[in-house]
Amino acid sequence: MRKHSYSMVFVAVFLLLFTFTPSIHADSGKTYGVGTDSLHVRSSPDFDAEIVGKVNSGDTVTAFDEKHGWVQTYYDGQEVWVASQYLFETDEVIVQEQETSNSNSSIKITEDSVHLRTGAGTDHKVLALAANGDTYDLVETSGDWHKVKLDDGSTAWVASWLTNQPTTSKETSSSKKQSNSSANNTTKKSSSNSSGQPLAGYNIMLDPSHGGKDPGAIGINGEQEKDFALEYANVVAQKLRNQGATVLLTRSTDTYVSLEDRVNISEAYWTDAFISIHFNAFTSNASNGVSTHYYSNDADYELAQHIQAGLDKHTSLRSRGTEKDPYHVLRENSDASVLVELGFLTNPNDLSIIHSSNHSSAVADAISEGLSEFLNN
Numbered sequence: 001m002r003k004h005s006y007s008m009v010f011v012a013v014f015l016l017l018f019t020f021t022p023s024i025h026a027d028s029g030k031t032y033g034v035g036t037d038s039l040h041v042r043s044s045p046d047f048d049a050e051i052v053g054k055v056n057s058g059d060t061v062t063a064f065d066e067k068h069g070w071v072q073t074y075y076d077g078q079e080v081w082v083a084s085q086y087l088f089e090t091d092e093v094i095v096q097e098q099e100t101s102n103s104n105s106s107i108k109i110t111e112d113s114v115h116l117r118t119g120a121g122t123d124h125k126v127l128a129l130a131a132n133g134d135t136y137d138l139v140e141t142s143g144d145w146h147k148v149k150l151d152d153g154s155t156a157w158v159a160s161w162l163t164n165q166p167t168t169s170k171e172t173s174s175s176k177k178q179s180n181s182s183a184n185n186t187t188k189k190s191s192s193n194s195s196g197q198p199l200a201g202y203n204i205m206l207d208p209s210h211g212g213k214d215p216g217a218i219g220i221n222g223e224q225e226k227d228f229a230l231e232y233a234n235v236v237a238q239k240l241r242n243q244g245a246t247v248l249l250t251r252s253t254d255t256y257v258s259l260e261d262r263v264n265i266s267e268a269y270w271t272d273a274f275i276s277i278h279f280n281a282f283t284s285n286a287s288n289g290v291s292t293h294y295y296s297n298d299a300d301y302e303l304a305q306h307i308q309a310g311l312d313k314h315t316s317l318r319s320r321g322t323e324k325d326p327y328h329v330l331r332e333n334s335d336a337s338v339l340v341e342l343g344f345l346t347n348p349n350d351l352s353i354i355h356s357s358n359h360s361s362a363v364a365d366a367i368s369e370g371l372s373e374f375l376n377n
Helices: 002-019 170-176 180-184 191-195 225-242 259-267 299-314 348-354 357-376
Strands: 031-034 039-042 051-055 060-062 065-067 070-075 078-083 087-089 097-099 106-108 114-117 126-130 135-142 145-149 155-159 203-208 246-249 273-280 290-294 319-324 337-344
Touching (some): 051 078, 203 259
Parallel strands (some): 273 337, 290 319
Antiparallel strands (some): 039 078, 114 126
């Protein structure tokens, strides 16, 4: 009788465990946070693989294997895969929310024409504009945003990197801070456009993907996407500057920058075009070629068409065309933005060409030409 009771208890516990299993878990390995909403969980490391579920911002994923830009984990008892570009290591992300006394703490705006918003993020509605030198009582801080009290007693949120109390690292904060008014006063399509500088007067944001703790895709010889992305971004940047553009990078060294911060950096400037630089990978070494990705069907699509046309013209790799994708740096970006995949690190032929300086130069020519066509039409 006692043995039967133990069996019943075991069955009950077993059922409870499966009833309340977290959406994603694993026994060991690195723990990642999910950096976007509605991230698809797939049956294999392929964007064309079957979708078996989804996770959202704030969820965590514990990995037991990683390859080609994907993380393997468990989902409802199944072995599944999640794209690593939407994840971040939770032990290195610091998000603080603190209440502060109005009478003891205040912040000062350090830039011109700074947006005061209804919430902590660039996707929230703008309530008003603050001027350089304006001071507000600080109510609380959440991540990279300060909640302040306005003169009428209401509250609003302001990006911390536009104040005298930035919450990001010194390097990232200094990259973000740019006078909106001085950028706004840039003269578009200046007369120098007709004298060999077709991009004069335009501000271009280049986004070298991954970096720091995030290697991105891993190539045949263990080479990492983050290194190629930064190398190519510097070549493209020099080409664009030679064409008269003002070029900024979301990172200039091997540092980790979150997807949210990449968008924030772009939107802190008067950005005319945002280009995220990536390299592809796949489980099969037969996959190859270059492609351009966009999210919206207006300016993003038009920019993607021009960039891909340039890649088709100037590079020797197979054209994979343009594709609409909900990548965070595109979906959450209000600037005209695209993401370029400049070859497969897992394909021997692609990788040999990627190593060639001729390819990086051709990519720079392609992007320069595509931007010129897009911005001057």
